[in-house]
Amino acid sequence: MKPQVLVVEDEPALAQALADNLEAEGLAVSIARDGAQALERWQALEPDLVVLDVMLPRLDGLEVCRRMRALGYTTPVLFLSARGQPEERVEGLRVGGDDYLGKPFHLPEFLLRVQNLLRRRAQTRTAPSYHFAGHRIDFASWTAHLKDGRKEPLSERELAILRLFIERAGEVVSRDEILDRVWGQEVYPSSRTIDNFVVRLRRLFEPDPQHPVHFHTVWGVGYRFTPTPEPKDKEP
Known part of the structure; x- marks a missing residue:
């Protein structure tokens, strides 16, 4: 079965051009013209990837993504926007986006980002789950099963x-390595982007996010993950 891509774009010519090129890459494509239609088709189709314009009629792309993440949908989202300032990119990531491409863009770069997101999704779908400190990370369903019984996408x-x-x-992982492994050749404003993601992980998994025992900051370098909390006298 071909991977399914939902393209949400209100400019008809651009939407059709994207669809034509994605179909030429062997993908199945559906198009939504506004935010409300995007919500309906996302839930109906459950696509493998959503290409989501930010500036949309009726409901903007950021709000579409925010609502779908709140409903538990974990589909990768590639934001497209003429607004490409660093703070706008960060906001796109904060509401649950996985990538952000400013307009105008080069078609080969767009197609490469699409393929990267689809490949990573396929890899995570076949991955096992992981348990630590009473939590379970289910890579197949993109869900965190927390020790208090909550489920978070x-x-x-x-x-x-x-x-x-x-x-x-147990090892120190540098911000540069995280950028290289997770973002690859994609360029983002600074490694502070990583810090925002770690803050979110701490809110989910740490007993006290202000005093982490699993996701440690190694100042000036990066982070260290400790599944089993260390004794207090070993804390850095």
């Missing part, structure tokens, strides 16, 4: 960061 970036931390448990 995880974005693709969050899953990728968690996977890297788990692979390197």
Whole structure:
């Protein structure tokens, strides 16, 4: 079965051009013209990827993503926007986006980002779950099963960061390595983007996010993940 991509774009010519090129890459494509239609088709189709314009009629793309994440949908989201300032990119990531591409863009770069997101989604779908400190991370369903009984959806970036931390448990992982492994060749304003993701992970998994026992900051370098909390006298 072909991977399904939902393109949400209110400019008809651009929407059709994107659809034509994605179909030429062997993907199945559906188009939504506004935010309200995007909500309906996202839930009906459950696509493998959503290409989501930010500036949309009726409901903007940021709000569409925010609402779908609140409903538990973990589909990767590639934001498209003529507004490409760093704070706008960060906001797109904060509401649950996985990538952000400013308009105008080069078609080969767009297609490469689409393929990267689809490939990473396929990899996480076949991954096992991981248990620590009473929590369970289900990579197949993109869900965190927390020790208090709550279930929280995880974005693709969050899953990728968690996977890297788990692979390197107990070791210091630099921000540069995280950027390279999780973002690849994609360019973002600064490594502070990573910090925002770690803040979110702490809110989910730490007993006290202000005093983390699992996701430690190693100042000036990066982070260290400790599945089992260390004794107080060993804290850095």
